[in-house]
Amino acid sequence: METVNQLLDSIKDVGRDAVRGGYSRAVYSTPELDLRHWFIEQAQQRGLDVETDRNGIIWAWWGKPQDGALVTGSHLDSVPGGGAFDGPLGVASALAAVDVLASRGVKPKRSLAITVFPEEEGSRFGVACLGSRLLTGAIDVDKALNLRDVDGDTFADVARSNGLDPRHVGPDPKAMARIGDFVELHVEQGKGLGQSGPAIAVGSSILGHGRWKLSVNGQGNHAGTTLMADRADPMVAAAQIVVAVRDAAAKQADARATVGRLTPVPGGTNVIASRVDLWLDARHPDDAVTAQLIESIYRAAREIAAGEGCTVTLTEESYSDTVHFDPELSRRIGELLPGAPVLATGAGHDAGVLAGHVPSAMLFVRNPSGISHSPEEYVADEDALAGAVALADVLEGLL
Template sequence: MSAEAFTALWAEIESIGRADGGGYLRYALTEPELVLRDWFRNQADRRDMPVTEDGNGNLFAWWGDPWGRNAVLTGSHFDSVPHGGGYDGPLGIVSAFLAVDQLRAAGHRPGRPIAIVAFVEEEGGRFGVPCLGSRLMTGAIEPAAAARLTDRDGVTFAEALGTEPAGRLPELQSRIGGLVELHIEQGRALDVPVGVASAIWPHGRWRFDFTGRGDHAGTTRMSDRNDPMLTFAYTVLAANKEARLAGAHATVARAEITPNATNAIPSLVRAWLDARAADTPTLETLVEAVIKRAEDRAGRDGTGVSVTPESVSAEVAFDTSFAQGIAKWLGGAPILPTGAGHDAGVLSALLPAAMLFVRNPTGVSHSPAEHAEDADCAAGVEALAAVLKELS
């Protein structure tokens, strides 16, 4: 696979959803992502690959019998975080189509169906639950609960989808024999073009509701205030400290303030904690410590705090023999863990699953600075084709 071939196909989607302020705005089931889904269907048509849907918003392009037994699944997602990079997700879908092209050009005839998948709402940037499409497909979330999820404009997932989600795919484990997801590496651990995932850190999102008494910023004495913003600010600093002490990660990057007026003491601050750690006990200890610090501070500030876990993903250890086999097929590719969540991690609870990582020279992701060289992306296509050939 030449770098030029990758460059040509990548150019077809590179401008879709690009934001004026930098990065991309490709929220699930909004116009830019819908354009990309149409592009997916067109790519499948060009290759005589029939496209099916599973009733949850996930798209599948088939080389072989649609929903034939023991299929090999590959692909990723189109949606982005706000102003995120262009490679996170779409790289896996573009690479999958190119890998099929390469296998066909080499005369490969798969003994089992190969399906390219575009999962819906992987980032959780619109409806708040990451990997929503794969969670629905595997039964990890109830369809009724997913249907009720709303975006910031009050649109429900069911409304955006145009129907109630179908939920778990019938006979999932007999229909799909395994998944290989190619993804840009989202850190600085990879110093060669392609690597193999060993594990995904346990991680989750917790909503903190800090409540207080709204009042006038100019007439309320400092000693008379019950200001939830103070409790919120202390909690952000506490999360940073506790994460550093634990060797874990904690981020508070989203907050909503009521009434959000310059001259008013807020009555409510709603914020989201993203926490991750190398193992479940460390993650649980971290979150408990942050909650305890928030509650203690709320007692001193005369405010209230409640915590709601919105999504929590357990540690994923990909099948060691599977990962080692893939690394061997690729001539000894390095095996490394990641702190980022992926659809492959959700499916790994039920199916053999693996991930390939393509080098990210900046080490930056979820940002406009995210990048991969075309030559490394072409190497990723070569690697994915080799793995699909072995599995099919």
């Protein structure tokens, strides 16, 4: 029987990023594929039957696959330069929880499955929770198949090269029927649990959040021959828009807005860009407030762009409403984990996508600094162990 820490230690060298630090494990990259193979091997060592569905979701079954099963799991992909725990902690904890249940002699009264969802972070194709969105029908299939990564490869092409048939990608009612309850364990991505007290919390909700692309168009030109007064420089406008995003969010209580990626075209050091693309992440508990925030940002962006002789367009890439987890399932989990606090989260998860279709819940494991999506993300060994035991307790109580 392996502990969570031993499982995570066995993959500590997979996808290390020498430039950014941390880990870069984009979906269907070599590191992510290595982790998928690792999970399949680990599941098979435990006698679980493994299958990969038409959306690239891996299912590892304890018992015969059947409708109404209890399902747990998470993801293995990461943001660029991410931490070691975001995603893999939930997968490793699920494997360890199966070990705990087996050691207790538990014989499930209904089937149990561990799932691994692809492209949860959206770091390759720009849409978070792409696997669960495809499964549930939360994204248009044609839109998904035509998503492109930074190299210009479509999701359809990448899926095909990894054994999926693009003609069969999309909503899967039969697979959805297999999920009776879904419980996802994840590293906490905030400071709610603090540095003392309980190490495990029960999730209550996920803030409404989305991703938008702002494209600022100007006039590409020579950096050495174009006078400052003659420029329509989208980079200058983009810089001001980044500040405007911060200022707009700061004026609204509980709002969060971030420009995490910016790409100039063509991107030469001695070239005035012709276009600059900015990707915006915005979140708020009230979906109406999120919409108002985006409109205020876009209004400010248009004014800034016009002042620099540029134009700007806004495109929504994905959006998820505020999600409240199933109250009855959360109540049952609370009874199984007495003393565990209840926390909301500002981070998106596959459990949030599934929550609109099946009873879903989340457990969070303490991250003492609250830092996530960073090499500094951290979970203490004893807290990881406590998380696996808590997940085992929950699964046993729900089986």
